[in-house]
Amino acid sequence: MKKLIILSIITLLGLSSKINAQDVSYGLKTGLNIANVIGGDADRNNLFTFHAGGFVEFGVNEKFSIQQEILFSRQGSEIDNSQEVRLDYLAFPILAKYYLTDYISIEAGPQISFLVEDKVVYNENGYPPSELDANSFDLGLNIGFGYNISSRLLAQMRYNYGITTISENPDSNNSVFQISVGYKFK
Numbered sequence: 001m002k003k004l005i006i007l008s009i010i011t012l013l014g015l016s017s018k019i020n021a022q023d024v025s026y027g028l029k030t031g032l033n034i035a036n037v038i039g040g041d042a043d044r045n046n047l048f049t050f051h052a053g054g055f056v057e058f059g060v061n062e063k064f065s066i067q068q069e070i071l072f073s074r075q076g077s078e079i080d081n082s083q084e085v086r087l088d089y090l091a092f093p094i095l096a097k098y099y100l101t102d103y104i105s106i107e108a109g110p111q112i113s114f115l116v117e118d119k120v121v122y123n124e125n126g127y128p129p130s131e132l133d134a135n136s137f138d139l140g141l142n143i144g145f146g147y148n149i150s151s152r153l154l155a156q157m158r159y160n161y162g163i164t165t166i167s168e169n170p171d172s173n174n175s176v177f178q179i180s181v182g183y184k185f186k
Contacts, residue, residue, distance in 0.1 A: 023059030028052075029156070029182030035075040037085060040170030047084060049074035051178060057097070067095045067107065072116075075174050084121045087134055087166065087174070089113040093142055105146045111160055113138040132167070138174060139164045156180040 030052040037044055053071035060066065070092055076085040095109040118134040144158030162174030 023065075024056065025059075025184045025186050026054065026056045027152075027154075027182050027184040027186075028054050029069070029071075029154075029180045031156075031178055031180030033073060033075060034177040034179075035077065036175045037077040037166060037172045038175045039165070039172035043080055044077040045079075045081070047076045047078050047086075049076070049086075051091075051180070053091075055182065063099050065097045065099070065105075067093075067097055069093045069095075073113070073176070073178075075176050082123055084123065085118075085132060086121060087118050087132070088116040089138060090116055093160075095142060097146065103148045105148075106144070107146060107156075107158070108141075108143045111138075111140040111142050113140065134166050135164065137164065138162050138166065140174060140176075144178075152184050154182045154184065156182070 030050065033047075033049040033051050035047045035049055051071050051073040053069055053073075055067055055069040057065050057067040070090070073089045073091045075087045075089060078084050091111055091113040093109060093111040095107040097105045097107045099105045115134055115136045115138070118132040120132055140160045140162045142158050142160050144156060146154055146156040148154050156178070158178045158180070160174065160176040160178065162176075164173070166172045166174060
């Protein structure tokens with residue numbers, strides 16, 4: 001974890017040497033996760049959860065920028081309407097953003113996530129929550145678009161596909177659709 005933070009800081013410092021201070025914006029965002037676990041044999045349904053965190057956007061030129069985020073993201077799925085698989089991650093998306101207009105952008109990039117907590121919650125039969133033994137690391141790929149509502153308010157829609165498996169038995173991956181709103185302080 002420390003190595004990832006140090007690598008992120010070095011990357012940001014390297015980028016910032018090529019970017020003017022007026023081309024940096026930062027803020028907070030939150031939103032809805034429509035999450036599911038794909039793969040395996042279980043009959044799974046979408047789990048409606050949330051994500052929240054902050055972002056920094058570095059403008060490279062008028063059309064292109066890099067956005068780095070740190071998010072708390074609850075993912076997982078509902079199984080047979082009787083239990084929920086909850087996977088809480090600390091996620092670090094790094095997105096390349098291309099502005100089609102002054103207000104609309106498309107974005108894509110990797111996401112590195114570290115598992116904070118995993119548990120299975122039973123909805124009906126009163127069993128206490130149990131651990132899932134999920135992998136502590138998840139690598140995903142994001143693709144989406146953003147809309148700057150004003151100079152301070154933004155909205156984003158994004159899909160994240162987990163490239164690495166959540167657990168080996170059965171092989172299963174994260175699949176998350178996110179709808180976000182955010183506020184830029186600068």
